[in-house]
Amino acid sequence: MYNDDFLSKKINVRITDNAFRSLKLPSNKIDFSSNDYLGIATNQLLSNSGNDLNHGSMGSRLLSGNYELVEEVEKEIAQFHEADTALIFNSGYDANIGLLSSVPQRGDTILYDYLSHASIRDGISLSFAQSFSFLHNDLNDLEKKMAQAHGNIFVVTESVFSMDGDQADLLSLIQLTNKYKAHLIVDEAHATGVIGDLGEGLVQYNNLQQQIFARIHTYGKALGCHGAVVLGSLQLRNYLINFAKSFIYTTALPPTSIAAIKKSYQLFPVLKKERTLINLLVNQFQNASIKYDKLISFTPIQIVMVPGNSEVKQLAKNLQDAQLDVRPILYPTVVKNKERLRITLHAFNTENQLNQLIQLLQ
Numbered sequence: 001m002y003n004d005d006f007l008s009k010k011i012n013v014r015i016t017d018n019a020f021r022s023l024k025l026p027s028n029k030i031d032f033s034s035n036d037y038l039g040i041a042t043n044q045l046l047s048n049s050g051n052d053l054n055h056g057s058m059g060s061r062l063l064s065g066n067y068e069l070v071e072e073v074e075k076e077i078a079q080f081h082e083a084d085t086a087l088i089f090n091s092g093y094d095a096n097i098g099l100l101s102s103v104p105q106r107g108d109t110i111l112y113d114y115l116s117h118a119s120i121r122d123g124i125s126l127s128f129a130q131s132f133s134f135l136h137n138d139l140n141d142l143e144k145k146m147a148q149a150h151g152n153i154f155v156v157t158e159s160v161f162s163m164d165g166d167q168a169d170l171l172s173l174i175q176l177t178n179k180y181k182a183h184l185i186v187d188e189a190h191a192t193g194v195i196g197d198l199g200e201g202l203v204q205y206n207n208l209q210q211q212i213f214a215r216i217h218t219y220g221k222a223l224g225c226h227g228a229v230v231l232g233s234l235q236l237r238n239y240l241i242n243f244a245k246s247f248i249y250t251t252a253l254p255p256t257s258i259a260a261i262k263k264s265y266q267l268f269p270v271l272k273k274e275r276t277l278i279n280l281l282v283n284q285f286q287n288a289s290i291k292y293d294k295l296i297s298f299t300p301i302q303i304v305m306v307p308g309n310s311e312v313k314q315l316a317k318n319l320q321d322a323q324l325d326v327r328p329i330l331y332p333t334v335v336k337n338k339e340r341l342r343i344t345l346h347a348f349n350t351e352n353q354l355n356q357l358i359q360l361l362q
Contacts, residue, residue: 041224081215098340153177164301170186191298
């Protein structure tokens with residue numbers, strides 16, 4: 001057996017901190033943890049899409065992996081999101097890596113919300129630009145940093161934050177970026193399918209789509225499939241095709257995946273009843289009295305603060321034992337003493353199921 005004991009040091013630290021992660025198989029518990037907000041995956045609403053298509057694209061899109069269906073779907077996505085163009089990536093992680101590592105250049109400045117997703121941070125770390133975080137949703141802190149920034153300035157945020165469930169103040173961000181001639185990048189991963197009358201996302205819901213440099217929508221959450229897209233100008237699309245390594249040097253998504261994306265875009269805009277049901281559950285939870293602090297959130301992501309890895313893991317276990325699939329979010333994923341339960345609400349959850357969860361938190 002190969003001797004890789006050098007890996008044990010960091011693993012043992014995780015074990016000591018009660019932060020060691022392991023994979024778990026799906027269970028038959030009531031789902032309060034997945035990102036399948038609308039139930040598209042759970043209800044297998046895409047099961048018949050692309051069954052007669054290839055499961056492999058046979059190359060990167062710049063070589064042998066481009067085909068008519070993917071370009072057709074990109075045009076449909078751009079039209080739906082009221083963007084000039086769309087460029088599909090293999091995942092939200094790939095989209096953020098490709099965009100943020102290639103567009104900002106040496107001498108430029110990236111300012112990103114402190115609670116931005118790891119894929120945003122990783123993309124920024126691969127850029128030659130200097131970068132600084134600003135305090136979460138703190139426009140005063142952001143402006144202080146913008147006043148000292150150099151080169152092209154890029155401001156990066158999520159529209160709905162994955163670990164707090166709150167929203168960015170996009171209108172104020174646009175006012176600031178206009179003032180400093182900066183470029184705003186918005187990751188809509190947790191707004192896609194959920195925010196807006198058609199699930200179009202927070203940017204379009206506020207009619208701000210013409211004032212955003214780039215938007216990222218991902219498909220592995222509410223849309224129930226896989227992949228992601230970067231929306232922007234034709235010039236941005238051409239730039240990414242030429243310089244985004246996570247687009248250039250990877251095998252393209254197969255036609256089966258693109259067909260699933262296409263079908264989801266036909267489906268999720270009409271799931272208005274499902275979005276209404278989610279909003280009812282959100283209000284039910286926000287108005288409930290529990291013995292733990294909960295964050296204010298008007299999205300399917302509901303946060304219950306339970307400081308300490310051991311404490312939050314034990315509470316999650318109690319809920320799991322009651323057949324409720326709620327997962328703990330541990331340090332170092334979140335800041336120490338900000339550990340939490342991340343409860344996600346779905347259109348297929350019932351009022352009685354949520355009441356059961358609330359009672360166990362009282």
